[in-house]
Amino acid sequence: AIKTKKYQLLESILNNNHSDISDYMKTSIKSIKKYKDYIKNTFECDYTNGLIEGINNKIKVIKRIAFGYKSFFHFKNRILISQNLLKLKAV
Structure with missing residues (x-):
């Protein structure tokens, strides 16, 4: 989803049930959810520093x-x- 810049796909992956994954991955998913507005902005804008x-x-x-x-x-x-x-x- 990130390589193809499909935000809707990323959002659906994040909203899936993640009961069978490790705690480390759950922490990563939680962090991605926390910053998802910024991630969405990177999908929409090609400018970087x-x-x-x-x-x-x-x-x-x-x-x-x-x-x-x-x-x-x-x-x-x-x-x-x-x-x-x-x-x-x-x-």
């Missing part, structure tokens, strides 16, 4: 690898170069 999260992760990795740049200018340029927003000039 995944791209921004990826960029933030790259910046954190650069910061971690560099052990701190002495200059914010160099740090900013390294981020722009890694995102292909700044081209290196041939010397």
Whole structure:
């Protein structure tokens, strides 16, 4: 239901009797029911913040690898170069 973005199917699966499943799965189903309005929203809207999260992760990795740049200018340029927003000039 989630892969095909069929919310009605997901809702019918959640409303079925789940007496023969483990307590862990019951907890998962309870959590899905709790957030089903948000899940429905993801079915209807294709926008995500995944791209921004990826960029933030790259910046954190650069910061971690560099052990701190002495200059914010160099740090900013390294981020722009890694995102292909700044081209290196041939010397």
